[in-house]
Amino acid sequence: MAGKWFDELEIGQTFDHPIRRTITETDNVLFTTMTHNPAQLHLDEEYCKAETEFGTRIVNSCYTLSLMVGVSVGDTTLGTAVANLGWDEVRFPKPLFHGDTVRVETEVVGLRESKSRPDQGIVTFEHRAYNQHGDLVATCKRSGLQKKKPAG
Template identity: 50%
Template sequence: MTTERIIQQRGLYLDEIEVGAVYRHAPGRTVTESDNVLFTTLTMNTQSLHLDAHWAATQPFGRPLMNSMFTLSTLVGASVAQLTQGTIVANLGFETVSFPHPLFPGDTLSSESEILEKRLSSSRPGQGILKIRHRGRNQDGTVVAECVRSVMLWVSEDAHREGAPGGAS
């Protein structure tokens, strides 16, 4: 008799996350001109810096830049499978967002997430708030984007049932 073993990919529950840990997300993402044009036009951002290579060539960077909102979305999105897939209640907001260096079509974006704080929710039993710093680098290791955001996560059923404090720090 064989027992079927199913392993469901998921993110981590609040009580499984340690403050100070850094998660490096894989794979990286090589961004393309097509990504840039599609994202820019889908979001109705008609900025020539993303759409007009001739005009962008006359600007300080000499070529089109990736749309910064695409960069931010990709940076946060890269963390989902490892951290929040199926364990998130809500994205609560961003404290800071910065783009210290441009990302260009053809660059490869790699990302990591550092856990800054966590605490149980005072108003929502079984849930807690996690503060994360996401950082994205290009293929040369140069930081191209960084943000600090807060998300609400579930506490695992086991920890919640046992009355554990969710490992809040």
């Protein structure tokens, strides 16, 4: 079991996730079309060359969010999560492009005992994603219900 029990987490604890991911055109186009997002920013290279400040397609921000959280799971919640409760303060300060490599770090920013479930607690993680140049490209706070370590 790779994830952490609620009782193993501490405020300020930071995970520098070892998984890195280079985003491909296929990743972006597949995610965008699977989610029925018709935005030209993700699908139409000629439009982006002529009409946008970027000059090329940008990566779908929902994919960026999903990738950022997904990369964190193995080190934080794999096998110990009960439920994802919400994502807050989602921000994308810079876009990602095809060929960018993403790295993610996660910090524990909130912990509280569950009032109704004595064997669980609520944890809030702050996820931060960076491109290969070290530019911050995404952040969010994610709250989840996490199991406590079983007695014994």
